[in-house]
Amino acid sequence: MANALLRDSLLVSNLEIVPGRRVRTHLGLVQGSTVRSKHVGRDLLAGLKNIVGGELKGYTELMQEAREEATQRMMAQATSIGANAVLNVRYQATSITMGAAEILAYGTAVVLE
Amino acid sequence: MESIQWLIFLALLALGYFVGRWNERAHFKSIREREAKYAKVLAFAVRYPPDVVTPQECRLVSGSVVISSDYFKQCVAGLRTLGGGRLSSYESLLDRARREATLRMKEQAQRFGSTLIVNVKVETTTVSGGARKGLPAMEVMAYGTALKSAAPRAPAP
Incomplete structure (x- = not known):
């Protein structure tokens, strides 16, 4: 719920400009990242899936x-x-070790008119 | 003992070949069908949106898929790297993944009510997959900005 509210009040885009709106203030780079891994059960299943291929x-x-x-x-x-x-x-994704990946999202924070 | 190992190897190879091939065919069929379905949603890699008169609403849309190759393809590719050249078994794998990711992105755009995506970027990452090392599993992600016409504003007095 809170996420939905946040998303409504904040515009996120990979464009450099927003059509019809002007940038008033430029606040610099913002970023968020997380490192995730799978639990063993899913890892094993993925290993089995690797025999026949397809989406994991x-x-x-x-x-x-x-x-x-x-x-x-x-x-x-x-x-x-x-x-x-x-x-x-x-977005950027890097695999760190087996079964763990880091995802980074970054962008420019601005105040639009 | 050795014969059992060979048997397992051959069984995996056969399983990979038949099931993998069937999977791939089914996937390509579904991709073609959905590509026809979402043909109206246009995706461009241009950096700036086209000059439009109406104000636009925009939203980041993305689609991603993690795909792995089958055992047969791995073996073929392994042999192929000895002589070098095209690894066509992996080419089709990545082709599938890219088209799937793009389709998922388009699907999301259509749900948002948009038929235009600009600044599309496609990114590929290796996901070190599974219990055994070195299994080729790739993640492909496509993202871009979906544009749609905002509700018409009241005319200025």
Whole structure:
């Protein structure tokens, strides 16, 4: 619920400009990141799935959850410094060790008119 | 003892070949169907939105998929790297993943009510998959900004 409210009040986009609106203040870089890993059961299932190939749904979910979390953290940071939009958002994913990945979301916090 | 190992290897190979092939075919079929369905949602890699007169509402949309190769493909690719050249078994794997990710992004855009996505970026990461090391599992993510016309404003007095 709180997430939905946050999302409504804050505009997140990977464009550098917002059509029809002007940037009033530029607040600098904001970022959010998270490191996630899978539990063993899912890992084993993924190992089995590797024999026949195809989508590893558990991992897809993991990455999506992690990305959502990273975005939320970035948005929280943007809200705390008084921004109402984050522009030019980018995502980056790095695998750290086996079964663990870091997801980073970063962008420019701005105040739109 | 050795013959049992060979048997397991061959069984995995056969399983990978038949089930993997069937999976891939089914996936490509579903991709083609959905590509036709979402043909109206346009995705561009341009950095700036087209000049539009109406104010736009925008939202970040994304789609991602983690995909892994089957045992047969791994073995073929392993042999192939000895001589070098195209690893077509992995090419089709990544093609599937990219198209799937793009489709999921388009699906999200359509749910938002948009038919235009700009500044699309596609990113690929290796997910070190599973209990055994070195299993090729790739994550592909596509993201961009979906635009739609905002509700018409009251005309200025």
